[in-house]
Amino acid sequence: MKILNTLSKQKEEFIPLEPGKVSMYVCGPTVYNFIHIGNARPMVFFDTVRRYFLYRGYDVNYVSNFTDVDDKIIKRANEEGTDSAVISERYIEECKKDMVSLNVMEATTHPKATEEIGGMIEMIGTLIDKGFAYRAEDGTVYYRTRKFPYYGKLSHKNLDDLRSGGRSLLVTGEEQKEDPLDFVLWKPKKEGEPSWESPWCEGRPGWHIECSVMSRKYLGEQIDIHGGGEDLIFPHHENEIAQSEAVSGKEFARYWMHNAFLNIENHKMSKSAGNFFTVRDILAKYEGRVLRLFLLSAHYRSPLNFSDELMNAAKSSLERIINCAENLAYRKGIARAAEMTEEERTAVEEAAKYRASFEKAMDDDLNTADALAAVYDLVRYINTHTSEDSSAAFLQALEEELLSLTGILGLDLSSKKEEDSAEDTAKIEAMIAERQAARKAKDFARADAVRDELAAMGIILEDTREGVKWKRA
Ligand SMILES: [Zn+2]
Known part of the structure; x- marks a missing residue:
């Protein structure tokens, strides 16, 4: 199995740290509102990666965090005149509902930043002790990027350009940084903000430290795969590497996977442009499984364009697959013959080639677009090779084939009928x-x-x- 590693920009053979096991960390949402469809892409894609590893027989330890302390949450809490914990709890629950609609499996662990403050204080302390961080006069603790020789290795950026650009961009209060690229690990409390005691000042953590701490706590010093949207490569993931590797002296994550953006009608999604959609907005119009299929219809590293036209195409594609599954189940129920004929046996063997192309696509950097094409080919094959005369065993074998492949993609084909009264x-x-x-x-x-x-x-x-x-x- 090959994965395109953002670190090397090469497709590399996947070799787990421990045979038969995969540890994955995927950066989760900041919970100040309903999640938007841009958040849904990594959620659905990395869930599919997880499902494929499970199918391949791996044990997967999957960790995805909720960022529940952040400026946006505090702002929203102040607007509503409530506590930021009320806001974050509300939107964690709403996010989990969207995950169910999208058939995203619950993570092995879903840590929350506010419950890991102790670990963050400890790691910041270690970074200071090792000379990788310093406390400024006002109590802010910064990471000393010049001390970490590999800073920039993930984003492949020219740091000197960034530094010279950054010097002039230093905002008020940041003159105390030793270097424009230094980033905040801990910051002093402001009025109306949640805060915690620390050796440096009463305050709260910067954003980047939480992922280093949670990843280490739940998955260990080294992990197999770290994932997220490409917008996180710099600075978030670059900073995670700087923090984690300075503390452990070991390579933090073996493979870095990043999904490309999701655009709306060929434009970047933004609130000001009026083309901002939450997952909930989309679910009012389309089933969760239609959105899931749409999100998997392009390779994860290709930009994906959202439009009603493409959503309707995804809807028709899904209907074709569901109709095929329903026909199989119906015919199985009325089949006269139980056992397969010789001809049917050959046909089942022939149909196995679609699973082979499905696996080939997924083994080649998780190409879900080509994997879906193999599913459509299997559907076509089933539709042309089955009839009312097919035996139950034949229909059963093809049904298992179809349900297995669609199951790896997390596409639920069951009819959404009401419970029987x-x-x-x-x-x-x-x-x-x-x-x-x-x-x-x-x-x-x-x-x-x-x-x-x-x-x-x-x-x-x-x-x-x-x-x-x-x-x-
Ligand atoms: Zn993160």
Whole structure:
């Protein structure tokens, strides 16, 4: 399996630190509002990466944080006249609801910044002890970027240009920095802000330190994969490397993966341009699985353009896949023959080539666009190779193939019907009893007619030793 590593700008063979295990850290959202669709792209993409590793038999330890102390949260809290914890708790809950809608698995750990302040104070202390950080007169603690020789290795930037540009850009209060590229680890409290005691002053952490601390605490000094949007490469991820590697003396993350931007109708999404959408806005119009399929329809390193036209195309594509799955389930329910014919056996072997192209695409830097193309090809193959005469075993084998591949992409194909009411259940069970009675009386025509009627309602019957069982297709 190959991954394009932002560090080397090369596709590298994935070799885990520990055989059979993958540790992943993905920067999560700042929770001051509903998440926007730009946040949804890394969420869905890295969830798919995780699912693919699981499919490949790895144990995946997946950590994604919630930034719950930040200027935007404090601003919102002040506007609403409430505590910032009220705002962050509210939007963590809302974010989790969106994750469910997008079928994003819950992380192994979802740490919150405010619950890790002790660890941050400890790491900042270590950085000061090692000479990688200094306290300015007002109590602010800065990271000393000149002390870290590899600063800039992830973003491949020319630091001298940044430094000369930065010198003139130093804002008031930042004259106390030794270098324009030095960044804040801890800052003094301001009126109306949440704050914690520390050896340097009462205050709160800068943003970058939380990810270094949480990653180390939950995944160890070294991790396999660190992910996020490309906007995080500089300075956020560059700063994470500087912090973590200065403390451990080891390489922080082996592979850095970054997804490209999501644009709206070919424009950058921005509130001022009036083209800003939350995931919730989109879910009012489209199902979560349509948005998920759309987000996976381009390679993660290619910019993705959001438009109603493309969302409708994603919707039709998904419908094609769902129709195929529903046909398989329906035909399986009414199949006359149980066992596969020789011809069907060959067809199942032939259909395996789609799984092979799916895996080839995913092994080549997680190319979900090509993996989806393999799914569409499989759907076409199923549609042309199955009929009412197909055996149950054949239909079952193809159904498993389809559900396995779509499952890796996190696409849920189940019909979104309401739960059966007690009344429906009673009716279905009465029909099953009628079919049983007809069979007992050797009225097979009647028994088959009832079974077909049930199949048309989407009910699948299974004859077991304990009697007849049923389920929804
Ligand atoms: Zn981060």
